[in-house]
Amino acid sequence: MATRVGMEVSVAIGEMVRLANADVIAAYPITPQTHIVEHLAKLVANGELDAEYIPVESEHSAMSACLGASAAGARAFTATAGQGLELMHEVLYIASSMQLPVVMTVVNRALSAPLSVWGDHSDAMSCRDTGWIQIFTENGQDVIDNILCAFRIAEDQSVLLPVMVHLDGFHISHVIEPILLPESSDVDSFLPVNKYPLPLDPAKPVAMGDFGPPFIYTEMKWAQEVNLKQSRETIVKVWQEFGNKFERYYHPVECYRSEDAEVLLLTLGSFSETAMTAIDKMRDEGSNVGLLKLRLWRPFPFDEIRQAVAKAGVLIVLDRALSFGGLNGPVCSEIKAALYNEAKRPKIVSFVGGLGGRDITVDDFQEIVNRGIEIAQKGSEHEFEIFGVRE
Amino acid sequence: MHNYTVFVPRLITKKEYFAPGHRACIGCGEALAVRLAGKAMGQNVIVVNATGCIEIIASQFPFTSWQVPWIHTLFENTAAVASGIEAGLKAMIRKGRITDQETKIVAIAGDGGTADIGLQALSGAMERGHDFLYLCFDNEAYMNTGIQRSSATPFGASTTTSPAGKVSIGQVTWKKDMPAIAAAHNIPYVATACPSYPFDLMDKVKKGLAVKGPAYIHILSVCPTGWRCPADLSIRLGRLAVKTGIFPLYEVENGRYKMSLDFPKLLPVTDYMNLQGRFRHLKPDVIAQIQQTVSRKYEELRNKSAACREDKRGS
Numbered sequence: 001m002a003t004r005v006g007m008e009v010s011v012a013i014g015e016m017v018r019l020a021n022a023d024v025i026a027a028y029p030i031t032p033q034t035h036i037v038e039h040l041a042k043l044v045a046n047g048e049l050d051a052e053y054i055p056v057e058s059e060h061s062a063m064s065a066c067l068g069a070s071a072a073g074a075r076a077f078t079a080t081a082g083q084g085l086e087l088m089h090e091v092l093y094i095a096s097s098m099q100l101p102v103v104m105t106v107v108n109r110a111l112s113a114p115l116s117v118w119g120d121h122s123d124a125m126s127c128r129d130t131g132w133i134q135i136f137t138e139n140g141q142d143v144i145d146n147i148l149c150a151f152r153i154a155e156d157q158s159v160l161l162p163v164m165v166h167l168d169g170f171h172i173s174h175v176i177e178p179i180l181l182p183e184s185s186d187v188d189s190f191l192p193v194n195k196y197p198l199p200l201d202p203a204k205p206v207a208m209g210d211f212g213p214p215f216i217y218t219e220m221k222w223a224q225e226v227n228l229k230q231s232r233e234t235i236v237k238v239w240q241e242f243g244n245k246f247e248r249y250y251h252p253v254e255c256y257r258s259e260d261a262e263v264l265l266l267t268l269g270s271f272s273e274t275a276m277t278a279i280d281k282m283r284d285e286g287s288n289v290g291l292l293k294l295r296l297w298r299p300f301p302f303d304e305i306r307q308a309v310a311k312a313g314v315l316i317v318l319d320r321a322l323s324f325g326g327l328n329g330p331v332c333s334e335i336k337a338a339l340y341n342e343a344k345r346p347k348i349v350s351f352v353g354g355l356g357g358r359d360i361t362v363d364d365f366q367e368i369v370n371r372g373i374e375i376a377q378k379g380s381e382h383e384f385e386i387f388g389v390r391e
Numbered sequence: 392m393h394n395y396t397v398f399v400p401r402l403i404t405k406k407e408y409f410a411p412g413h414r415a416c417i418g419c420g421e422a423l424a425v426r427l428a429g430k431a432m433g434q435n436v437i438v439v440n441a442t443g444c445i446e447i448i449a450s451q452f453p454f455t456s457w458q459v460p461w462i463h464t465l466f467e468n469t470a471a472v473a474s475g476i477e478a479g480l481k482a483m484i485r486k487g488r489i490t491d492q493e494t495k496i497v498a499i500a501g502d503g504g505t506a507d508i509g510l511q512a513l514s515g516a517m518e519r520g521h522d523f524l525y526l527c528f529d530n531e532a533y534m535n536t537g538i539q540r541s542s543a544t545p546f547g548a549s550t551t552t553s554p555a556g557k558v559s560i561g562q563v564t565w566k567k568d569m570p571a572i573a574a575a576h577n578i579p580y581v582a583t584a585c586p587s588y589p590f591d592l593m594d595k596v597k598k599g600l601a602v603k604g605p606a607y608i609h610i611l612s613v614c615p616t617g618w619r620c621p622a623d624l625s626i627r628l629g630r631l632a633v634k635t636g637i638f639p640l641y642e643v644e645n646g647r648y649k650m651s652l653d654f655p656k657l658l659p660v661t662d663y664m665n666l667q668g669r670f671r672h673l674k675p676d677v678i679a680q681i682q683q684t685v686s687r688k689y690e691e692l693r694n695k696s697a698a699c700r701e702d703k704r705g706s
Contacts, residue, residue: 023482026475050486052478056471057515064468064512068439068475071462074483076475094464193488200437200460200476202494207455209440209463216452 118357261290418622587629619668
């Protein structure tokens with residue numbers, strides 16, 4: 001039987017990658033991802049994980065090496081954060097377009113300048129259109145469960161897409177939590193050996209990465225879009241199977257006390273846990289509020305969002321990233337677009353907060369909800385408000 | 392270099408690994424070099440191709456000239472992709488997932504993809520000691536995008552981004568010494584080659600494949616389009632580059648320099664330069680400067696090679 005053990009989440013991630021029996025790890029150190037790759041390097045050095053550890057000279061090469069390993073048919077893993085993810089940016093599109101099922105943990109970190117090693121979602125949001133599957137997590141158990149699911153989803157023959165598992169820098173990565181690591185035999189029965197359909201093999205030559213003239217480019221992109229959209233079914237199926245086996249269930253949009261709620265708050269990542277506490281407190285005080293936690297950012301769960309907000313009067317969205325010059329935070333913009341054509345939709349209020357590692361407490365969430373209700377009733381001079389900003 | 396007879400070409404495989412029908416310019420030295428390298432490599436390779444001329448001429452969907460497994464992803468990451476493939480195969484072989492076919496990984500890129508934008512990834516892969524062969528097909532500028540200068544463009548050459556003008560001689564920097572940079576990584580095998588010397592080129596490719604660890608071969612690839620010369624001069628210009636000492640053929644095996652072809656007396660650089668439009672604007676004083684530098688560098692290389700020879704005898 002698996003037992004709950006207190007460990008740093010970054011270490012637990014390394015342990016999960018060991019259990020998943022990754023073949024190649026290519027990584028470049030960056031705060032706050034370092035403890036993950038350090039632990040993996042140690043596991044390989046001690047022979048506890050039989051993998052090739054490539055200590056690459058940049059994140060660009062980390063993702064490039066993962067592409068190569070994946071194209072050869074190997075199970076490839078990497079982890080990065082903030083600037084590292086930005087340096088990889090160009091390579092991310094290749095992994096998704098060429099259907100190379102790389103799994104990556106992104107320890108979310110704010111983007112420079114000014115330099116900040118602390119967490120927000122500006123790095124994650126910049127990858128929105130890269131064609132990756134993007135999953136957000138709110139605690140350590142979430143992270144490791146979803147890393148296991150990520151390999152299963154990515155390598156599924158009907159998907160073959162790369163997956164990012166996002167966790168907030170420091171708020172999750174450096175926390176010691178009671179973690180339930182699955183038994184190795186359970187992992188093996190849940191996650192079959194990677195069988196990439198057409199790997200690079202001299203006995204069966206393939207050409208990967210031809211250039212596509214205008215007569216075919218549009219069709220290739222359309223196929224990619226259809227594939228990513230359809231991956232939602234597999235994602236949900238894998239989460240269901242995971243739940244059946246491990247009794248922890250994950251959904252594209254997770255609802256907390258939201259069934260009858262007049263006012264809904266929507267968060268993603270580690271803030272969701274604090275928000276739950278705030279919701280409990282407000283419920284105790286008689287407010288009719290609930291919480292939606294967005295787990296699946298890409299492909300975006302339009303249907304689930306529409307269903308989840310169908311009965312609410314007000315929806316308050318808290319983004320942890322700015323879309324400079326845009327209407328709202330990126331998540332809120334997406335949600336507004338999703339609901340625009342609905343006959344009945346809640347009033348939507350946009351907040352941005354928690355930038356560069358600034359905490360949002362239980363009391364802060366109460367303030368956000370109260371201010372959100374006020375804006376919904378009376379309006380605001382701004383399209384969105386940055387919570388707690390000293391103007 | 393082997394003393395081949397005229398019948399030796401018959402010993403070369405008739406099989407094409409880089410098939411005809413691609414879109415290279417007439418007289419392309421690079422396409423020829425790739426074809427010859429392909430014959431030397433055989434079937435049991437995986438080719439990793441950087442963005443550039445060769446990638447673009449031979450891989451327009453749904454066609455390919457490649458008869459071996461081939462992958463192209465980006466411009467600057469070829470060596471990194473190659474290291475991932477090498478590591479992936481190694482891990483899967485060790486874990487018994489695939490059998491060891493002793494497949495070789497060959498990364499190919501142009502001079503821009505090697506000496507400029509891809510230098511970091513290449514340096515990383517060589518330093519880490521991956522077992523792969525890297526072929527740089529050097530046509531001395533960004534030819535694919537329209538003859539822009541690279542760090543491998545020779546001094547005095549006029550390109551579209553180092554144009555000769557009233558106050559400029561064209562390229563004002565000396566060609567980056569990529570083989571020396573590769574050799575500085577203490578890798579087991581470094582060589583220069585040119586398709587104008589086909590057997591030498593093929594021998595070196597075979598040698599590069601056979602060594603364990605990183606191997607780097609820098610191949611001068613005449614580009615009639617970019618060098619502004621008649622297409623039928625491609626082979627002759629390659630020979631003249633070697634015979635003038637502008638592009639000496641040599642190997643660096645485990646740090647030991649060895650001339651593949653040694654000329655006690657070099658032809659004047661003008662024999663080579665006068666045939667090309669890219670040098671046409673140069674005045675005698677600049678040509679004299681080039682001659683002086685070429686002679687000095689060639690002498691340095693010969694001395695290095697001689698010292699290694701003496702060393703070997705002494706040891």
